[in-house]
Amino acid sequence: MKITILVPLYNEEKNIGMLVEALDAAIKPLSDYQWEYLFINDGSRDNTLALLEQLYANRSDVSYVDLSRNFGKENAMLAGFDHAQGEAVIVMDADLQDPPQIIGQMVEKWREGYDDVYARRKDRGQESWLRKKLSLAFYRILQGSTNIDVLPNVGDFRLLDRKCIQALRQLRESGRYTKGLFTFIGFRKTAVEFDRGSRTQGHSSFNFWKLFKLAIEGITSYTTAPLRLATIMGVLVSIFAFAYMTYVFLKALFYGDPVAGYPTMMTVILFLGGVQLLTIGIIGEYLGRIFNEVKNRPVYFEREYKTHNKD
Ligand code: UDP
Numbered sequence: 001m002k003i004t005i006l007v008p009l010y011n012e013e014k015n016i017g018m019l020v021e022a023l024d025a026a027i028k029p030l031s032d033y034q035w036e037y038l039f040i041n042d043g044s045r046d047n048t049l050a051l052l053e054q055l056y057a058n059r060s061d062v063s064y065v066d067l068s069r070n071f072g073k074e075n076a077m078l079a080g081f082d083h084a085q086g087e088a089v090i091v092m093d094a095d096l097q098d099p100p101q102i103i104g105q106m107v108e109k110w111r112e113g114y115d116d117v118y119a120r121r122k123d124r125g126q127e128s129w130l131r132k133k134l135s136l137a138f139y140r141i142l143q144g145s146t147n148i149d150v151l152p153n154v155g156d157f158r159l160l161d162r163k164c165i166q167a168l169r170q171l172r173e174s175g176r177y178t179k180g181l182f183t184f185i186g187f188r189k190t191a192v193e194f195d196r197g198s199r200t201q202g203h204s205s206f207n208f209w210k211l212f213k214l215a216i217e218g219i220t221s222y223t224t225a226p227l228r229l230a231t232i233m234g235v236l237v238s239i240f241a242f243a244y245m246t247y248v249f250l251k252a253l254f255y256g257d258p259v260a261g262y263p264t265m266m267t268v269i270l271f272l273g274g275v276q277l278l279t280i281g282i283i284g285e286y287l288g289r290i291f292n293e294v295k296n297r298p299v300y301f302e303r304e305y306k307t308h309n310k311d
């Protein structure tokens, strides 16, 4: 039985060597299985591709896909799902933050009959305090606004049975939030725990802005709750406005109107302006997503797929 280890790479020349070494060591005790290393070069600007070519030339268990440009990790993973040959696929990062040592446990759970064995980190390594707090807040929002669980402290590091891979291949939306998709497809899930290390070499390519975009992506691709929020805000503001209108009207009727209230007026105008802009912004987020999905473009283009597998 074959298991594919799928690794998306973006500027990981410094990590590839160590990664392959660590993977070789981790799968050594698991020689009952055939293994395939499937690397996705996501438009790296460094020597990643040359190193992959070299690996491919030297080893028959290595395959790689070279994408036509950088499409982002989410899309690179889909390219991997499309090309993975194994009965199961293990998705992991190139920077060894996902420890290959627990692959054995994952495979064991898979043999027990689970389809999606995800790794849950006990701590988040050396991430900044702010990033930890923000990412927890993000999960809380996501969790609170949907009835499908998105698990905190679970990344993309997981083993997926072929059934899951086939399901994921059918989800070809362009605004991808793969973690949400893992949850969406369902199947039998279980966890394996680990300590998340820190990146060994190079820099995380996710800065604050990228993570913020991913968070918006996550929320808008997963739930329409913000639209509901806009409606609720609209209703509340309208009720308040109606009450205030009645008050102003009656007051003018019974006590006359000495024309004052500039501060009140400014407050109301600014408040309403703010609420309206926010609401338009929320609608815009969804409109933008509809625009992108409607174009229905392929999620990635590949320049080359190299494999030693015959079928
Ligand atoms: N990655 C990718 N395309 C990108 C950015 C990242 O394929 O545009 C890969 C990267 O090479 C690594 C994984 O996604 O294997 C996770 O990236 P990173 O370590 O930068 O993210 P973090 O661990 O900070 O979430």
Ligand code: MG
Residues within 6 Å of the ligand: 093, 095, 097, 199, 204
């Ligand atoms: Mg990383």
